[in-house]
Amino acid sequence: MAARSSKRQDSECSTAPLAEEFLEPKACNGHCTLVVLCSVLTVLCAGLFAGLAVMWVYFGQQLDQLRSAYEKLDLPGHGGDRWNITATVDEAVRLLLEEDDEKASPARAQVGPPIPAGWSPGSRKPMAHLTGNPRHDLRKHHGEVKLRSWESEQGLATLANGMKYRGGNLVIPADGLYYIYSQLSYRFLNENPEEDTDKEANIFQLIHYTYKQSSYPEPQLIMKSSRSTCWSKRTEFGLYTSFQGGVFRLEKGDKVSVSVSNAQMISFDESSTFFGAFMI
Numbered sequence: 001m002a003a004r005s006s007k008r009q010d011s012e013c014s015t016a017p018l019a020e021e022f023l024e025p026k027a028c029n030g031h032c033t034l035v036v037l038c039s040v041l042t043v044l045c046a047g048l049f050a051g052l053a054v055m056w057v058y059f060g061q062q063l064d065q066l067r068s069a070y071e072k073l074d075l076p077g078h079g080g081d082r083w084n085i086t087a088t089v090d091e092a093v094r095l096l097l098e099e100d101d102e103k104a105s106p107a108r109a110q111v112g113p114p115i116p117a118g119w120s121p122g123s124r125k126p127m128a129h130l131t132g133n134p135r136h137d138l139r140k141h142h143g144e145v146k147l148r149s150w151e152s153e154q155g156l157a158t159l160a161n162g163m164k165y166r167g168g169n170l171v172i173p174a175d176g177l178y179y180i181y182s183q184l185s186y187r188f189l190n191e192n193p194e195e196d197t198d199k200e201a202n203i204f205q206l207i208h209y210t211y212k213q214s215s216y217p218e219p220q221l222i223m224k225s226s227r228s229t230c231w232s233k234r235t236e237f238g239l240y241t242s243f244q245g246g247v248f249r250l251e252k253g254d255k256v257s258v259s260v261s262n263a264q265m266i267s268f269d270e271s272s273t274f275f276g277a278f279m280i
Helices: 002-071 085-104
Strands: 127-131 144-146 158-160 164-166 169-171 176-189 202-213 220-231 237-250 255-261 274-279
Touching: 169 274, 176 202, 176 220, 176 255, 202 237, 220 237
Parallel strands: none
Antiparallel strands: 127 158, 127 274, 144 255, 164 169, 169 255, 176 237, 176 274, 202 220, 202 255
């Protein structure tokens, strides 16, 4: 009996420490997990508060800028007058954006013809303004002559948004309605005016053509102006200006050009002789 009791006690004594060893790690793991979770939450809260602080500062600056733009508006008096608050806010935002654009982009001088009504810089509409080239020598030509030496880069000349110039032709980059225009300035110069008025006067036919060339074999005449001038031989000089302009439907790849008669009489000054087109 003693032996059995001793064996049971040994068994009970040997199992008690094992129970304590298994209970201690469980308590430790739960405590560590709680500490890690609290740390993560603390870091997330700190990041959230920092982000809110940055956003508060940013929106505060934007509100200050809007308030400054709002103060620049010329609002009606408060004596019973009312105004559209939405329009007022829109105007303030517009002024703010204009100020930002002026700060970001340096002032640039406008080159070329005046921008047509309804033009929007964001629309990227094709346009061109070609000017007379003083180096253009047509003294040896007679009859109808196609003008091939327009200036497309220097001075008042402008090519923009896909419009191209090749050998006297404006090449259309996209389908659409285009306003086409051209002006020719004729100058008659009599180097030896004669005193005898009975002799025949100087008579000229000044004809101004505008052509469109597309898939047809021959160019199509789309505008024409003409005038017969009669200058006395006693006249030292005479001036005449011909202007054309019209709206036409053009397709990508179409070419537009200008031809003249008595081309040797044209003054190729850039402000008096020019040719251009723009999409409307």
